[in-house]
Amino acid sequence: MESFDVVIVGAGLSGIGAAWHLQDKCKGKSFAILEAREAIGGTWDLFRYPGIRSDSDMFTLGYNFRPWTEQKAIADGPHILKYVNDTATEAGIDRHIRFRHKVSDASFDSATGRWTVTADTPDGPRRFSCRMLLMAAGYYSYDNPHNPHFEGxxxxxxxxxxxxxxxxxxxxxxxxxxxxxxxxxxxxxxxxxxxxxxxxxxxxxxxxxMISRPAEDRIANFLRRILPPMAAYNLVRWRNVLFQNFFFKQTRKNPQKVNKRVTDMLLKxxxxxxxxxxxxxxxxxxxxxxxxxxxxxxxxxxxxxxxxxxxxxxxxxxxxxxxxxxxxxxxxxxxxxATGLRLQVLGGATVSVDGRRVNPNERYVYRGMMLEGVPNLVYVFGYFNASWTLRADLTCEYACRLLNALDNPATAIAVPERKVAVEDEPLLLNSGYVQRAMETLPRQSSTDPWRDTQDYLRDRQSIHQDPLADGTLQFRPLAPAAAAAFAEAAE
CATH class of the missing domain: 3.50.50.60 (FAD/NAD(P)-binding domain)
Incomplete structure (x- = not known):
């Protein structure tokens, strides 16, 4: 059984981004990416329907570390796939990917502080061991979309x-x-x-x-002619982030006013x-x-x-x-x-802790990226009211902070623990695909940190500045034998 510091599940937009952040912020840490399909790209390799494109601008759907340099801000699938592939190739991430490895089971052992991950492959099941499991397999089933049968x-x-x-x-x-x-x-x-x-x-x-936007961002294209690529990218990115944040908050504060504004745009x-x-x-x-x-x-x-x-x-x-x-x-x-997606939690894998199976629907989300009572597991779940990658980047940065904290045998196990009762709050949007999956999705409360805020500016400040040990995330030591083995391996 191969052992790594981190196993990343999924080689799509989120998984490749996670690997980049690991290489940048956790130097020397080992990792492998387990990808169920035969290619990098996730959604952008899977979907092949005519016109496949982003429905978010690429200045926010793109990574925070790599500028988007194509002319179109609303990009087609092949260009997005190239962007993800180029990121993986240039950073050497592609060498860490194990294709046709579909993760079916992951079990955590508190005695050793490690996950055992089982992947189904053409050559039979393979097992991997890791200190942290980073789930970046997306949020829907690639194999089974929502496909209602119609009479006749x-x-x-x-x-x-x-x-x-x-x-x-x-x-x-x-x-x-x-x-x-x-x-x-x-x-x-x-x-x-x-x-x-x-x-x-x-x-x-x-x-x-529905709302229309230009596929090309003229201001962005102008800025790229007069500024270095990353400087232009960051300026446009922040402009778009602030506008998205303002617009969404207006839909909560003044919904009728926003409805009328969008209606007026439709009438044009x-x-x-x-x-x-x-x-x-x-x-x-x-x-x-x-x-x-x-x-x-x-x-x-x-x-x-x-x-x-x-x-x-x-x-x-x-x-x-x-x-x-x-x-x-x-x-x-x-x-x-085009009847929608079938939501899927944790890549569809069976997850257990010390022999007890984890039912996500019985657990509350912690900071929108961990599950109550599940140690050393971070999952990437992007925004629905803004670009997915805004949240994915933040989650990966947090995972890197957490992984570095796990280096000490005295704090090698990190688990969110809920000590008080909380009041449930609906998760995400009321879209059909969300409502169909409510019985499988994790729960959230109306109070921090047991919720997914869907607020990039707030999340960014929290993830960058709040201490890891916040009173909810509990750090535990390894058992003596495991601590000794950990110290020996680190020498």
């Missing part, structure tokens, strides 16, 4: 598939395409497919908030009857994730007639298309389900 699917004569498993050989030219869903995936697919399809219909169950893009029918949700802006439309491409497709929106529920499918609850039908040659 078997009767439909054309291709029908989920966007997460896009069929690369599907030919949608001059075909009638229906995309079921209205989230970021659907809003990305529709305008791209509409360029060649006979027509594309986006079918949504309820109205959706689309006719009033279309906005009223399809873009006036019953929830406030940012109660669910806000859909971003770069360069108004989705709106333009609706305006030029190559795409349309229907707000209704599917009753059933027949050989020619969909029949809706209202009695309306939509004829189709191809049906794409």
């Amino acid at each position: 699917e078997e009767a439909f004569k054309g291709p029908i598939f989920h966007a997460q498993h896009w069929q690369q050989d599907v030919d949608y030219r001059n075909k009638r395409v229906v995309v079921i869903g209205s989230g970021a995936t659907a809003v990305t697919i529709v305008p791209v497919v509409a360029r060649e399809a006979a027509h594309v219909t986006m079918l949504q169950r309820s109205p959706t908030w 893009e689309l006719p009033e009857d279309v906005v009223k029918a399809h873009f006036q949700p019953s929830y406030n802006v940012w109660d669910q994730r806000l859909c971003l439309v770069p360069d108004s491409d989705f709106f333009n497709a609706v305006k030029d007639g190559s795409a349309s929106i229907v707000t209704d529920h599917v009753d059933h499918l027949d050989e020619k298309g969909l029949v809706l609850k209202s009695g309306q039908r939509i004829d189709a040659d191809i049906i794409v389900k």
Whole structure:
């Protein structure tokens, strides 16, 4: 069994970032990255649907240590994948990755202060030992998206598939395409497919908030011409962070004012009857994730007639298309389900501490990155109201501080312990994919540190300045035999 200081699970955007921070802030520490798939990139390698792109600007979705230098701030998948790969290659991180290693089990032994991690590989199970387990496997199942079955699917004569498993050989030219869903995936697919399809219909169950932004940031591109890359990057990054933070707080303080502002922006893009029918949700802006439309491409497709929106529920499918609850039908040659993700905690691995299985739904989150009662485990879970990587970078910086503190045998085990009762508070957004997974997600309270604040500025100050030993995170010594072995290994 190979032993490391840290095992990182996942070689996507978060995992590669975690490895960079480890190399930078924990010099000399050993690590391995276990990746279930055959390539670096996570989401950006997995999704292959037409137009795959970010729905956050790359000045905040990019790492805090590596500038984004491409022209487009709202970037396409291949450019993001290149950014992640280049980061791994240039830092030598790629040499630490074990591909086709899907972590299935992780168990912590308090007597030794180590995790034993089991990964399924083509050659059978392999085991690894580490002092810290850093879970960076994302937040959803790569294999099993939310894929509801509709009555009559078997009767439909054309291709029908989920966007997460896009069929690369599907030919949608001059075909009638229906995309079921209205989230970021659907809003990305529709305008791209509409360029060649006979027509594309986006079918949504309820109205959706959307907002347009330029794909290129002219101020950022200007600053890059007159400033060093990192200086320009940081200026734009902080501008975007502060604006995102201000905008989100306004949605909490003055939701009706923000709703009206977004509605007014929509009315500049689309006719009033279309906005009223399809873009006036019953929830406030940012109660669910806000859909971003770069360069108004989705709106333009609706305006030029190559795409349309229907707000209704599917009753059933027949050989020619969909029949809706209202009695309306939509004829189709191809049906794409953009019906969402299936959330997954800790990469889907079974986790146990001293032989007792950990059920995340019975544990409270600590600082949005550890679990109550689970030692030496940090998990990366980004923001939903801002770019994922803003939070991922902070989490990795905290993990590095914690790992360095574990070097002392007297403080080699760090575990968040809740000593008082707390009041539950809803976790994250009220989006469908969150609500479907509530029984599996960790819990959070209304009080610190047992919650995920979704506030970058507050988290940044806390993670950089607050002491590790805050009265909740408890440090324990290794057992004498393990301490002796630790000291011998360090010599």
